[in-house]
Amino acid sequence: MSIAEDEAEKTYPTRYWDGTRIKEEIFCDTDDLQEAYLRGRNAPPADAEVEAVAKKLMWWASAPFWEDVMPSEDCFWNQAEPEMRADYLRGAREMLEIARKAVNE
Known part of the structure; x- marks a missing residue:
């Protein structure tokens, strides 16, 4: 099952009749x-999305x-210092938020 x-x-558990x-x-x-589509499109990036972008940026x-x-x-990410990972996570979150803002303007 995917993260999404x-x-x-x-968020919306499957419900059954009685x-x-x-x-x-x-x-x-x-x-x-x-409305559901717009809410999803405007939602802040999930932690998994941010980490995936941060790993790719660090790798590049x-x-x-x-x-x-x-x-x-993954190997490089796991060997990196926590401060370095935090910097890449911060940058990745900012980039994803910029992209979402551009889509909604």
């Missing part, structure tokens, strides 16, 4: 769907010097 699917299940295996149905119109910045020693982004 896991978050969706936690203990049966039949799922409850919720009816909505296109306005509801558009350092791989030319270390790719013979570090086999993957």
Whole structure:
């Protein structure tokens, strides 16, 4: 299950009719769907998104010097000092927020 699917299940757990295996149905119109889309599009970046971008940025910045020693982004990320990871996380969050702001203007 993806992180997004896991978050969706936690936010909107599947509900069944009175203990049966039949799922409850919720009816909505296109306005509801558009509102849901906009809420998702405007949501702040998830921690997993920020970390994925930070790992990639760190890898791009350092791989030319270390790719013979570090086999993957994850390996390099795990070996980095906490302060260095924090700097990349901060930068990644800022970039993702800038991108979301640009989409919503």
